[in-house]
Amino acid sequence: MVAESGPRRRTGGRSAVVLTSIRKAVEELITEGGSEAITIPMVAERAGVNHSSIYRRWGDARTMINDLATYRLDPERGLPDTGDLRADLTAWAQELIGHYSIPVNAALLRGGAAAAGERESDCLRDRRAEAAGFAARSGSTFSGDDVIDRVVAPIIYRAVFLPWTLTEADVHTYVDELCDRSA
Amino acid sequence: MVAESGPRRRTGGRSAVVLTSIRKAVEELITEGGSEAITIPMVAERAGVNHSSIYRRWGDARTMINDLATYRLDPERGLPDTGDLRADLTAWAQELIGHYSIPVNAALLRGGAAAAGERESDCLRDRRAEAAGFAARSGSTFSGDDVIDRVVAPIIYRAVFLPWTLTEADVHTYVDELCDRSA
DNA sequence: ACTGTAACGCACAGTACTTGGCATTAAGTC
DNA sequence: GACTTAATGCCAAGTACTGTGCGTTACAGT
Numbered sequence: 001m002v003a004e005s006g007p008r009r010r011t012g013g014r015s016a017v018v019l020t021s022i023r024k025a026v027e028e029l030i031t032e033g034g035s036e037a038i039t040i041p042m043v044a045e046r047a048g049v050n051h052s053s054i055y056r057r058w059g060d061a062r063t064m065i066n067d068l069a070t071y072r073l074d075p076e077r078g079l080p081d082t083g084d085l086r087a088d089l090t091a092w093a094q095e096l097i098g099h100y101s102i103p104v105n106a107a108l109l110r111g112g113a114a115a116a117g118e119r120e121s122d123c124l125r126d127r128r129a130e131a132a133g134f135a136a137r138s139g140s141t142f143s144g145d146d147v148i149d150r151v152v153a154p155i156i157y158r159a160v161f162l163p164w165t166l167t168e169a170d171v172h173t174y175v176d177e178l179c180d181r182s183a
Numbered sequence: 184m185v186a187e188s189g190p191r192r193r194t195g196g197r198s199a200v201v202l203t204s205i206r207k208a209v210e211e212l213i214t215e216g217g218s219e220a221i222t223i224p225m226v227a228e229r230a231g232v233n234h235s236s237i238y239r240r241w242g243d244a245r246t247m248i249n250d251l252a253t254y255r256l257d258p259e260r261g262l263p264d265t266g267d268l269r270a271d272l273t274a275w276a277q278e279l280i281g282h283y284s285i286p287v288n289a290a291l292l293r294g295g296a297a298a299a300g301e302r303e304s305d306c307l308r309d310r311r312a313e314a315a316g317f318a319a320r321s322g323s324t325f326s327g328d329d330v331i332d333r334v335v336a337p338i339i340y341r342a343v344f345l346p347w348t349l350t351e352a353d354v355h356t357y358v359d360e361l362c363d364r365s366a
Numbered sequence: 367a368c369t370g371t372a373a374c375g376c377a378c379a380g381t382a383c384t385t386g387g388c389a390t391t392a393a394g395t396c
Numbered sequence: 397g398a399c400t401t402a403a404t405g406c407c408a409a410g411t412a413c414t415g416t417g418c419g420t421t422a423c424a425g426t
Contacts, residue, residue, distance in 0.1 A: 010393045010402055018404075036219060036245050036297050041383065050405045055384070057403090062219045106300060114219050114297035116344045117289060124344055145348075149337040149357070157336035160343075161299045161307055165328075174332070177360065193372055193423045201374075224413065233375045238415065240373090 021047040022054065026068055027104045035065050035111030066115040069108035069123040073099055079130055085137055086179050092130065093151050093171045100159035101166055110160055127152060142178055150178045204230035205237065209251055210287045218248050218294030249298040252291035252306040256282055262313055268320055269362050275313065276334050276354045283342035284349055293343055310335060325361055333361045 025047035029038050038061050044051035058064035080088035080095075100106050112123030131152060132144035151174045158166045208230035212221050221244050227234035241247035263271040263278075283289050295306030314335060315327035334357045341349045 008394065008402080013393055014391080015393075015403060034245075034298065034300065039383070051383090052385080052406080053404055060384095062217075110297050110300060113343050114293050115217065117217070117293060117346050122344060145351075148340065149352070150333070153336040153340035154332040156344075157331065157339055160296050161305060161339075163300050168328075169332070177364075181360075191372080191424065196423055197421080198373060198423075222413065234413090235376080235415080236374055243414090 030107040031104045065111040069112040075126040089175045106159045213290040214287045248294040252295040258309040272358045289342045289346050
């Protein structure tokens with residue numbers, strides 16, 4: 001998934017089918033037993049794919065899961081942009097909550113968390129870029145870090161550690177406190 | 184580590200030495216390669232302990248790591264309580280930052296995150312109990328959930344996903360916004 | 367000290383994962 | 397449609413992890 005130079009990649013046809021099968025299998029398995037219970041032979045068997053194909057593509061389960069987690073929310077999907085910053089932020093935050101309310105996405109997030117802390121291993125980098133985009137629209141009312149601290153962090157914290165409370169996250173209060181800061 | 188009824192446990196002497204050795208080995212290994220790269224034979228070899236002792240005590244690596252992560256910050260250590268709630272909260276938050284600034288603690292936290300989402304598998308439950316204690320002292324100014332959302336979540340988010348920015352977390356602002364809410 | 371037994375070390379068997387060579391299939395290009 | 401070769405499937409060997417039975421050690425309580 002990372003852009004590479006070199007020989008022409010084959011992204012369609014059979015390769016695409018294999019990738020789709022693998023993704024489906026990983027998501028099923030991760031929902032059932034979490035990210036740490038996944039092995040490559042398990043994925044291969046459920047996907048109906050030979051295990052050597054997976055080893056060659058990713059090398060190990062950790063790399064595979066992190067890769068699949070990173071691209072689970074399409075970075076090209078487009079962000080809310082009605083001109084009303086507060087409404088757009090709220091809609092965006094609610095999209096995040098909806099996304100991580102689905103068990104498979106929360107489980108993938110936990111897998112990404114386990115692999116985090118290293119450079120180039122961050123399944124939330126696209127989310128931070130989106131936060132920075134909103135901050136830019138705010139002038140200097142708040143920064144990208146402020147969006148992370150006050151809106152993204154509470155949502156992600158709940159998604160990882162307290163998934164059953166995720167829908168109770170009070171998005172409106174988060175956004176209001178962010179937009180109405182006296183600082 | 185979990186309190187159990189039944190036959191009298193042996194917590195001292197050789198058992199304590201074994202546990203200490205295992206803890207040290209796990210912390211070294213997790214610092215070196217993250218929580219997912221750990222296997223029980225690796226821990227056993229480095230700790231100079233037979234692997235069967237580890238299998239019998241925890242069963243699998245995931246359970247072991249989550250258990251060690253849960254009790255890394257002693258729940259009995261005592262909390263700041265000078266009478267100045269704002270100062271106490273600030274000191275507590277700074278203690279958390281100091282704790283997770285140490286790479287091994289952050290790595291253990293990631294290991295705990297990977298195992299989270301299941302009941303009885305939550306390495307931050309003691310932190311939430313502490314947050315609830317502060318909330319109780321505040322009367323009804325803020326709740327335990329508020330402390331989590333506004334103070335704990337930003338710190339934990341950074342510790343897991345952006346450890347190199349953890350020390351930039353603005354504890355004073357977090358606490359001020361929590362204590363000065365107009366709501 | 368003496369006793370009961372929890373916890374440990376050792377050894378072995380069973381299972382599962384990992385890796386590479388080789389043949390086959392089919393995506394991308396002209 | 398023909399060609400190049402990326403990607404996959406198959407297989408087999410090597411390696412590592414998992415789990416248990418049994419004897420030994422030594423903690424905890426008397």
